[in-house]
């Protein structure tokens with residue numbers, strides 16, 4: 001009959017339309033493709049206007065290392081990593097996205113974060129000589145936590161970051177051997193005690209590995225990455241760079257200005 005729908009045609013039509021149309025996650029504008037420094041953003045999650053309007057730290061002022069900012073350096077005492085690279089303070093929209101990835105399973109955001117990190121990293125690398133990266137790691141979850149949650153968001157971001165920059169990534173170098181209490185609400189000293197002996201190296205590192213990048217989604221006191229850095233340095237690594245989507249220091253404001 002004439003009015004009968006051809007389901008196959010309808011399906012094809014719908015999927016073609018859906019794949020060519022996408023809405024910006026922030027402003028709802030239609031986007032087909034967004035590009036950032038040559039990186040195509042996944043599923044065109046953001047329009048070009050919103051990409052340019054994201055609240056990044058001003059990497060040129062700090063030469064790509066937030067530890068060059070005295071207020072941040074003071075807020076992160078006793079750390080064993082040498083450089084800290086973060087996209088943004090823990091503010092909108094990154095705080096919303098990180099929550100959606102962690103609690104609502106929006107895994108496509110891992111690709112968005114890694115693409116933004118790669119683009120910012122490349123922009124910084126173009127203006128500064130940085131030691132070649134020999135290995136990318138992520139902050140591991142204890143196996144029990146991984147089983148309950150089903151994924152490790154730092155691992156998802158790190159894997160994608162390494163793939164886009166053609167760097168070696170190994171998820172099995174560091175293991176979390178202690179299933180600690182949550183770090184939330186603890187002071188830096190309490191966090192260090194809580195994390196003592198929480199990690200172990202599962203492999204002997206090759207002698208050429210001198211610069212390691214550790215990826216995490218959010219850094220608060222830096223204690224977790226610092227404990228891993230300590231182990232890496234004991235194993236012969238010379239430089240550890242911590243790369244994170246957000247930094248949550250209380251005195252870091254949206255403008256990227258740090259209030260001491």
Ligand SMILES: [Zn+2]
Pocket residue numbers: 024025026027028029046047048049050051
């Ligand atoms: Zn937009």
